[in-house]
Amino acid sequence: MIEAKSLCKRYDGFTAVDDLSFTIKAGQVLGFLGPNGAGKSTTMKMLTGFLTPTSGIALINGIDVSENPVEACKHIGYLPEGAPCYGEMTVRQFLTFVARARLISRADVSESVDRAVEKLSLTTVSHQPVETLSKGFKRRVGLAQAIIHDPQILILDEPTDGLDPNQKHEVRHLIKTMAKDKIIVISTHILEEVEAVCNRVMIIADGKLLADDTPHGLVARSRYNNSVSMVVEEAEKVASVLSELPQVAKAELQDGELTLFPAVEQGLFEAITAAIAEHQWEVMALRLEAGRLDEVFRSITSKESAA
Amino acid sequence: MSTVGSSAAMRGATNVMRRELTGYFATPVAYVFLVIFLMMTGVFTFYLGNFYERGFADLDPFFRFHPWLYLFLVPAISMRLWAEERRSGTIELLFTLPLTTFAAVLGKFLAAWLFIGLALFLTVPMWFTVNYLGSPDNGVILAGYLGSWLMAGGFLAIGSCMSALTRNQVIAFILSVVVCFLFLLSGLPMVMNLFKGWAPQIILDGISGLSFFKHFADISKGVIDLRDLVYFVLVISFWLFANVLILNMKKAD
Numbered sequence: 001m002i003e004a005k006s007l008c009k010r011y012d013g014f015t016a017v018d019d020l021s022f023t024i025k026a027g028q029v030l031g032f033l034g035p036n037g038a039g040k041s042t043t044m045k046m047l048t049g050f051l052t053p054t055s056g057i058a059l060i061n062g063i064d065v066s067e068n069p070v071e072a073c074k075h076i077g078y079l080p081e082g083a084p085c086y087g088e089m090t091v092r093q094f095l096t097f098v099a100r101a102r103l104i105s106r107a108d109v110s111e112s113v114d115r116a117v118e119k120l121s122l123t124t125v126s127h128q129p130v131e132t133l134s135k136g137f138k139r140r141v142g143l144a145q146a147i148i149h150d151p152q153i154l155i156l157d158e159p160t161d162g163l164d165p166n167q168k169h170e171v172r173h174l175i176k177t178m179a180k181d182k183i184i185v186i187s188t189h190i191l192e193e194v195e196a197v198c199n200r201v202m203i204i205a206d207g208k209l210l211a212d213d214t215p216h217g218l219v220a221r222s223r224y225n226n227s228v229s230m231v232v233e234e235a236e237k238v239a240s241v242l243s244e245l246p247q248v249a250k251a252e253l254q255d256g257e258l259t260l261f262p263a264v265e266q267g268l269f270e271a272i273t274a275a276i277a278e279h280q281w282e283v284m285a286l287r288l289e290a291g292r293l294d295e296v297f298r299s300i301t302s303k304e305s306a307a
Numbered sequence: 308m309s310t311v312g313s314s315a316a317m318r319g320a321t322n323v324m325r326r327e328l329t330g331y332f333a334t335p336v337a338y339v340f341l342v343i344f345l346m347m348t349g350v351f352t353f354y355l356g357n358f359y360e361r362g363f364a365d366l367d368p369f370f371r372f373h374p375w376l377y378l379f380l381v382p383a384i385s386m387r388l389w390a391e392e393r394r395s396g397t398i399e400l401l402f403t404l405p406l407t408t409f410a411a412v413l414g415k416f417l418a419a420w421l422f423i424g425l426a427l428f429l430t431v432p433m434w435f436t437v438n439y440l441g442s443p444d445n446g447v448i449l450a451g452y453l454g455s456w457l458m459a460g461g462f463l464a465i466g467s468c469m470s471a472l473t474r475n476q477v478i479a480f481i482l483s484v485v486v487c488f489l490f491l492l493s494g495l496p497m498v499m500n501l502f503k504g505w506a507p508q509i510i511l512d513g514i515s516g517l518s519f520f521k522h523f524a525d526i527s528k529g530v531i532d533l534r535d536l537v538y539f540v541l542v543i544s545f546w547l548f549a550n551v552l553i554l555n556m557k558k559a560d
Contacts, residue, residue: 050403050559070406080403086330086397097322101405103318
């Protein structure tokens with residue numbers, strides 16, 4: 001379990017993290033969302049004991065990180081921002097160093113390195129110096145060192161940054177398979193990632209917690225929630241006809257796509273399909289929207305900066 | 308950090324030391340340093356030290372220039388110890404491993420010290436040479452090696468501490484050279500004259516007692532005095548302790 005109690009980090013005349021409190025329990029995959037400079041990395045550095053909070057405490061399985069960083073670290077696998085590695089070492093040498101430092105018993109070191117190499121598909125490059133590898137491989141080496149001791153808590157700062165779509169998919173798959181009974185905290189600014197792997201989302205900006213919800217709950221906050229979008233011939237005419245329907249609150253036309261916002265809880269989609277059938281419109285696409293996370297993200301974080 | 312046993316700390320330090328040594332030999336740094344070190348000791352001994360012309364079977368001309376050699380070569384080794392970790396961000400990785408700051412500092416120091424020990428060891432042919440040419444007092448030579456290695460440790464501890472202050476290796480190098488230079492010179496007349504006349508004798512003794520030169524010279528004469536050994540051990544401990552403090556105060560900058 002991770003507990004943060006009123007975490008603050010202040011630098012000269014600048015507050016990076018402002019009174020952050022939260023609890024993360026086993027089984028949760030938490031996505032840390034926020035604009036650049038929001039305090040995501042700073043918070044993670046405080047959870048892992050690399051930074052000492054100005055005030056407040058971070059507890060890892062009940063251990064105060066500032067007081068006993070060595071004990072707390074044992075429970076954590078951490079991928080720092082930018083996935084730093086000792087570049088002159090080969091992948092195997094580097095992972096062996098981390099495995100030993102992670103206090104894995106001598107007999108198991110080689111085996112756990114093998115396992116991590118295999119899990120992140122690093123077999124082909126395991127004897128190459130890390131600095132000669134591509135960005136994607138380096139990131140995977142960073143992930144391999146984070147999971148090498150099978151930690152109960154994984155803290156990953158932008159784990160898929162710099163990966164191509166296939167590698168992103170693999171890493172997300174890896175995170176999902178490990179998620180059971182573990183705590184995983186990832187920071188990202190890729191919204192689809194949150195929807196793909198997380199079951200809890202925290203949005204922070206300017207060091208403050210602005211939202212703490214499930215991805216589903218967050219999406220439901222969108223004004224697009226339960227709206228209907230369609231691509232249709234003569235969209236303006238269709239828009240004016242549909243705006244007359246009692247179920248439609250508002251019609252918006254953007255980039256050739258017509259979006260109709262609901263005035264009622266249910267029945268919008270049915271009413272629209274009925275109207276389509278009645279008027280025989282040429283409809284190319286029609287869908288019921290769950291909501292748009294980017295729109296929610298923007299409205300939450302820009303509300304804050306405007307205030 | 309009472310919950311961490313000393314054996315775990317030692318294991319951590321050994322692991323860091325092994326990693327560092329692997330790092331040295333994975334890059335040309337180690338080989339360049341060894342070659343330069345051997346060349347320079349050769350040049351100093353034979354040209355400046357007049358090894359042959361003196362007609363004595365000892366290694367005095369060899370050891371006499373070690374303080375000056377170390378003044379530049381040891382900071383060249385130590386400058387990257389922490390500055391490089393800061394620049395590349397690996398310091399964050401290192402200090403989120405279950406490892407005390409002390410274990411990391413000790414491991415890095417020991418690796419660099421062993422490495423300089425290796426460089427010293429590679430000058431052993433010089434020892435063979437004097438034994439071939441005459442019959443030197445091998446005890447004195449052994450003491451010279453010990454003193455030289457201890458002095459290198461002192462320089463190294465200063466350099467390691469200076470390296471922790473910055474992420475820039477050039478700054479680390481310059482700071483180390485300056486501080487090492489002060490330690491080296493503190494017993495020489497040019498420094499002592501600054502203090503003579505106004506400072507009380509006890510301070511004068513204290514300053515001259517800090518000099519690497521004096522203690523190294525004592526040991527390399529073949530007189531292994533406990534005080535000289537304690538001196539170097541204290542110097543090393545002091546700077547490594549300062550190193551730990553600096554890192555704990557500013558890990559992230």
